[in-house]
Amino acid sequence: MRKEDKSSIIDQLTATVNEYANFYLTDIEALNAVKTSALRRECYKQDVKLVVVKNTLLKKALDNVEGDFSPLFVSMKGNTAVMFSNVANVPAKLIKNFTKDTKGEGKPQLKAAYVQECFYVGAQNLEALVNVKGKNELIGDVIMLLQSPAKNVISALQSGGQTIHGVLQTLQER
Secondary structure, eight states: OOHHHHHHHHHHHHHHHHHOSEEEEEEOTTOOHHHHHHHHHHHHHTTOEEEEEOHHHHHHHHHHSSSOOHHHHTTOOSOEEEEEESSTTHHHHHHHHHTGGGTTOSSSEEEEEEETTEEEESGGGHHHHHTOOOHHHHHHHHHHHHHHHHHHHHHHHHHHHHHHHHHHHHHHHO
């Protein structure tokens, strides 16, 4: 590969890393063409960008990005595919669903991940990544928690109003 081609790939990878908030490093080496196509289709449906890269080019691209990504360099051996996503847990769920028939031992297999400014190295972190809540889920939880006391006050006032109404009606009848 020519040096110009490498530098354009590095620039493109740098732009992609800056564009997405989260990315997963996966191993898809043993997948046949049918399974690879199915994985790419599933990634497209769930708005995940899947890119197969050379490890050295990815390292250079990560060096160009602001921040220290050196904890991920340990897992950059062999074939590496990168799953880019703006939703934190979508790639983890995709990997888990894709390997559910093989009890997590099949491919794609998680090598490492950069999710919500944290590093997860190793396939044992897949379950933790599946349970990570995204921004919209957290906002929904906060709204639900904020609405709960207001709903309780309103229902107490409504039930209390009926109780007072019942007492007044009983006194009126006497």
